[in-house]
Every structure is written in structure tokens, then in C-alpha cells.
Amino acid sequence: MPTKAMVKKNITVDKKYKFQLEIYLGIDSNDDITWEIFPQNHDASLYAFSNKEKLNKLILKKHIYENTKVRSTN
Secondary structure, three states: OOOHHEEEEEEEEEOOOEEEEEEOOOOOOOOOEEEEEEOOOOOHHHHHHHHHHHHHHHHHHHOOOOOOOOOOOO
């Protein structure tokens, strides 16, 4: 996959669990945007396993559909 079609972000959840988030822009799927998360250590993988829904909601809200300010061109 070309690197332009993928965005990588390093994110931290609850100030101690580190993940690498990969957002795939060019993949057609049932969802709007396809993404994967990779834990950086064993503690992060245990956190992801135990808090899957919470983590999914957090990623969608803060990292996939980020709030952007619309600027006026006037």
C-alpha cells in the first residue's frame, strides 16, 4: 500500500498505555474509514483487550473524526 494512503499516529491512553494507530484512507469497507491499533507493550495489549469498546469510542472520537474549526474565507 502506498504510504500516502496510510496515516500513522502514536497515541497514549490514560497517560501510560502507548499504541500505534494506522488509518487506511484508500480501503473500501462498510465503515467510513478503516483503521487498526497496535499496542507498544504487554500492558497496553492487556488494556486494549479489557477495554475494547471504550478504546474504540475514544479513537473514533479523538483521532479519526477530529473536531476541526471551519475558517471563513470572507
